[in-house]
Amino acid sequence: MPAVASLKILNCFLLDNNGFILVSKIPEETGKFFGAVDGSVMTQLLNMGMFRRVTMYDYQAMCKPIYAFLAAVKWLISDFLIFLLEFNMSSFWHSNNLADAHKHKKHDTLQPCDTEYPVFVYEPAIKETNGLIECGDCQKMFVAQQIVSSNLLLLVTDAVCDCSVFPPVPMDAKEENAQDCGGAAEISVSPTLLLLPLVLLLR
Numbered sequence: 001m002p003a004v005a006s007l008k009i010l011n012c013f014l015l016d017n018n019g020f021i022l023v024s025k026i027p028e029e030t031g032k033f034f035g036a037v038d039g040s041v042m043t044q045l046l047n048m049g050m051f052r053r054v055t056m057y058d059y060q061a062m063c064k065p066i067y068a069f070l071a072a073v074k075w076l077i078s079d080f081l082i083f084l085l086e087f088n089m090s091s092f093w094h095s096n097n098l099a100d101a102h103k104h105k106k107h108d109t110l111q112p113c114d115t116e117y118p119v120f121v122y123e124p125a126i127k128e129t130n131g132l133i134e135c136g137d138c139q140k141m142f143v144a145q146q147i148v149s150s151n152l153l154l155l156v157t158d159a160v161c162d163c164s165v166f167p168p169v170p171m172d173a174k175e176e177n178a179q180d181c182g183g184a185a186e187i188s189v190s191p192t193l194l195l196l197p198l199v200l201l202l203r
Helices: 002-009 037-047 068-086 095-106 178-186 191-202
Strands: 010-015 021-024 051-063 111-122 130-136 140-146 153-158 174-176
Touching: 037 051, 037 130, 037 140
Parallel strands: none
Antiparallel strands: 010 021, 010 153, 051 111, 111 174, 130 140, 140 153
């Protein structure tokens, strides 16, 4: 049964032109970025030029402020204070209003910011490549080939050699200017303003 034996020692993947797995013998890997599944082979494909890393920018992202405490203070001295002034104290203690205030606070935890994130793009000039990766106690073989008249790649790797010494290739987004989101980093807190809601509550 040579065909069955080869299935045990080889991993086969069908990748799109951004390095995402379309087909794998392990169903849980389908839809994942290949670099998150096998960092060793993806790193080699990048070094060989079969894939290249492109940085993209999102100028309409929503991020959590870095200065969470200052953001909370900003909410306290603005939205919460206005809330107290608009409603009398008896209605404030009504559970529905408390819930509304809590929802309003949670809604304000995200602020507009810029983010950058990597995108990996297949270089169609390279139709086929292969190599051996030194993984300490073993060598990991791989072969990658473009499927004719498509933007898809067939990738075959060694399933036996453990190459976990190579970290996954990250695709995490990086927040830019996050500390300036919502102006939280520029707040100058006045003790009088901080105590004002408490004074109103004790009236």
